[in-house]
Amino acid sequence: MTVDALTLNALKDVAGVPSHPLIFLILGVVTFTLHMVSVQVMLGAAGLTIWGAFSRDRHWRRLAQSMLLTAKIAVSIAIVLGVAPLLFVQVIYDPFWYVSNVLSAWWVIGFIVILIFGYLLIYVFYGLNHHLATEKTRCPGSMILSLLLLLVVGFIMHVLVQQMLSPDLWMSWYAPAGAIDASGTGLHDYDLFRFAFFVSLSTLVIGAWLIAYRRYVGQRADARELAGYLDWVRTLAVRLSLIGGLVSLLLGLAWLMTLPERHAAAIPVVLSLIAMTAILIMAIAPSLLGKRLESAALGYGVMGLTTLAILLTAVAREALRWNILQGIFGYAPLDYRINMDWYSTGLFFATFLIVGGLTLGYYLGVAWKSGQSAGVYTPSPALDRLGTLSISVLVLWIIHFFAVGFWIWMQ
Numbered sequence: 531m532t533v534d535a536l537t538l539n540a541l542k543d544v545a546g547v548p549s550h551p552l553i554f555l556i557l558g559v560v561t562f563t564l565h566m567v568s569v570q571v572m573l574g575a576a577g578l579t580i581w582g583a584f585s586r587d588r589h590w591r592r593l594a595q596s597m598l599l600t601a602k603i604a605v606s607i608a609i610v611l612g613v614a615p616l617l618f619v620q621v622i623y624d625p626f627w628y629v630s631n632v633l634s635a636w637w638v639i640g641f642i643v644i645l646i647f648g649y650l651l652i653y654v655f656y657g658l659n660h661h662l663a664t665e666k667t668r669c670p671g672s673m674i675l676s677l678l679l680l681l682v683v684g685f686i687m688h689v690l691v692q693q694m695l696s697p698d699l700w701m702s703w704y705a706p707a708g709a710i711d712a713s714g715t716g717l718h719d720y721d722l723f724r725f726a727f728f729v730s731l732s733t734l735v736i737g738a739w740l741i742a743y744r745r746y747v748g749q750r751a752d753a754r755e756l757a758g759y760l761d762w763v764r765t766l767a768v769r770l771s772l773i774g775g776l777v778s779l780l781l782g783l784a785w786l787m788t789l790p791e792r793h794a795a796a797i798p799v800v801l802s803l804i805a806m807t808a809i810l811i812m813a814i815a816p817s818l819l820g821k822r823l824e825s826a827a828l829g830y831g832v833m834g835l836t837t838l839a840i841l842l843t844a845v846a847r848e849a850l851r852w853n854i855l856q857g858i859f860g861y862a863p864l865d866y867r868i869n870m871d872w873y874s875t876g877l878f879f880a881t882f883l884i885v886g887g888l889t890l891g892y893y894l895g896v897a898w899k900s901g902q903s904a905g906v907y908t909p910s911p912a913l914d915r916l917g918t919l920s921i922s923v924l925v926l927w928i929i930h931f932f933a934v935g936f937w938i939w940m941q
């Protein structure tokens with residue numbers, strides 16, 4: 531038995547969605563892009579940390595020390611930015627997302643445990659190696675295991691996304707040969723080329739990140755003493771971008787060319803070509819730009835443009851899902867019943883822009899300035915005011931949250 535379009539559409543939440551489904555679709559793609567970029571920085575930085583931790587070269591060891599700090603922060607950002615696409619995907623694709631989750635329920639719960647261990651192990655390694663640049667590496671296995679566990683976490687997400695796309699196979703996974711298997715222990719579908727494509731993009735992204743890192747460190751007071759190191763970082767970054775980008779392109783092509791026959795017609799050809807071209811440009815641009823990468827616009831701009839390439843990849847990925855679920859299975863996310871809730875829609879965007887903007891602005895401001903100053907850093911009065919403002923807005927938000935809750939409860 532397969533699942534038909536009528537059944538799939540009937541599985542939508544009868545309560546409808548609180549805003550136009552297009553908003554959820556767009557936010558899903560945008561937040562997935564941010565999730566991917568932080569995941570790729572995290573994977574790339576963790577990889578460079580491990581490489582440097584085994585090296586005796588002083589540049590590699592210095593880089594490993596910096597990349598350990600990057601990986602440690604990027605993992606938190608990747609997790610936070612993973613929650614956002616999780617919210618959006620389960621709003622408009624709920625019939626698919628929940629079935630996929632239930633089919634692999636054991637792994638969905640295990641995901642959290644594996645993530646906790648992966649996350650903790652970075653801190654174990656960090657705790658043991660505060661002076662990686664100058665001292666012998668202690669317990670490198672903790673960092674390697676951490677990276678492997680984080681990759682397992684990503685793989686679980688990949689399987690959940692992949693299983694969504696085959697409602698025609700759900701029954702054969704749930705009741706193979708007619709015997710129900712409700713254990714939820716199976717991982718039923720994966721595409722190694724697709725997973726490897728998203729993981730390999732971390733080499734391209736970390737290349738762009740290193741170009742920005744080089745520019746940033748180059749502004750510090752002690753930059754002159756670091757000239758040799760900074761040149762070495764640029765050469766490494768250019769190589770990583772080129773090799774990483776080309777490998778990603780090959781894996782991306784292999785993914786699309788080996789799609790199962792029943793999905794092949796759903797490939798968004800134009801969007802895929804645009805995404806591939808963007809990746810190609812970002813792979814070769816740093817090699818062509820050479821010393822011009824030292825300017826502020828290009829030093830930081832390359833990272834911005836690489837993020838744009840990932841956004842275009844995310845758009846093509848979404849179009850593929852759309853073409854499969856709508857084109858082949860007749861599921862129409864944009865026909866979702868709308869139960870418009872202006873208040874919650876307004877609150878969402880206000881929280882995102884005002885609370886998020888102020889708090890993030892403050893954190894980034896402090897991190898940026900402190901990283902470039904020598905000795906103990908004291909924030910400027912303007913930055914101090916921004917900090918006070920962001921805390922005040924946060925307190926107001928919490929008061930408002932409980933006030934609205936009580937008001938509704940009293941009705």
Ligand code: HEM
Pocket residue numbers: 558562565569605608609610612613615616617619645680681683684685687688689691692724725728729
């Ligand atoms: C920290 C390690 C993580 C890694 C390496 C990772 C990696 C990935 C990868 C490679 C994908 C793309 C899968 C595909 O399209 O085939 C993905 C998708 C996704 N990830 Fe993560 N992820 C991580 C953590 C998280 C966390 C902690 C969350 C949520 C709390 C999360 C939520 C998601 C969601 C919801 C998607 C799919 C979004 C969609 O299809 O619209 N991820 N992740």
